[in-house]
Amino acid sequence: MSLDQLESRLRQDLATLNLPPANWVPPRPDGALDVLVLGGGMLGLSASFALTRLGITHHRVLEAAPAGREGPWVTYARMQTLRSPKHLVGPAQDIPSLTFRAWYTAQHGEPGWQALGKIPRAMWQDYLVWLRRVLALPVTNGVTATRIRRGRDGLVA
Ligand SMILES: Cc1cc2nc3c(=O)[nH]c(=O)nc-3n(C[C@H](O)[C@H](O)[C@H](O)COP(=O)(O)OP(=O)(O)OC[C@H]3O[C@@H](n4cnc5c(N)ncnc54)[C@H](O)[C@@H]3O)c2cc1C
Known part of the structure; x- marks a missing residue:
């Protein structure tokens, strides 16, 4: 299976699981976010995927x-x-076609997976970039949060 085929399978898997479900939090008239995640590293991406699910x-x-x-x-x-x-499954949560193993095997085959020892760190970064792209996670880069304060109407700013 190629990477393109894996991405197609992932789309099918997510659709079969009815993911993502419809947004259930009523939108606020002021457009305030329901959640703001600070940091788009491994756990920020995982949190974003979990929220989406x-x-x-x-x-x-x-x-x-x-x-x-x-x-x-x-x-x-x-x-x-x-x-x-x-x-270890990691940020793929429980979706087989989203796992590092599926991503790696799509590019290097089953023998490649069997031959792999520990995951090289730059390859892990490539996988996280892929995971973010295929899930279309709403990450904005180049923005540093510097302060959290009380906002209006009980919101956090
Ligand atoms: C060589 C190596 C191997 C490792 N192996 C493993 C392993 O096998 N398994 C494992 O679970 N962990 C491993 N770790 C630990 C790994 O670093 C953490 O598990 C992982 O990075 C945690 O993810 P995180 O999203 O919490 O933090 P990070 O990955 O550090 O991401 C935090 C992000 O937040 C951003 N950020 C910080 N402050 C702000 C701000 N104020 N505004 C906006 N953005 C901000 C940063 O730029 C960063 O991208 C390893 C680490 C190293 C260095």
Whole structure:
């Protein structure tokens, strides 16, 4: 299966699971977000996907770093691989066609997967970039949150 075919299977899997569901939080007249996630690293992306799956689609993720340079993987990390073994599912949650294994196998085949030891950190970054793209997660790069304060009407600004 090629990467294009995997992406097509993923679209089908998500549709079969009725994901994402319709947004269930009534939109506010002032357009305020339901959730703002600060940081678009591995966990920010996971949070955004989890919110989307729950039908909380009116959220946004702000990320200080440029796209593709979030988190430690291709910036300050010095270890060459992830510490976790390759079979942990991670941010794919429980969607098989979204896993690192599916992404890697689509490009390197089953023998490639069997031969892989620990996941190289730059490859993990590439996978996270792919995951964000195929899920169309609402991340805005190049924005640093500097202050959180009380806003009007009980909102957080
Ligand atoms: C070599 C190496 C191997 C590792 N192996 C593993 C492993 O196998 N398994 C594992 O679970 N973990 C591993 N880790 C730990 C890994 O760093 C964390 O699990 C992961 O990065 C946590 O994700 P995160 O989104 O919380 O943080 P990060 O990935 O650090 O992402 C946080 C993001 O928030 C952004 N940000 C910060 N402040 C602001 C702000 N004020 N406004 C906007 N954006 C902001 C940053 O730019 C960053 O992109 C490893 C780390 C290294 C370096």
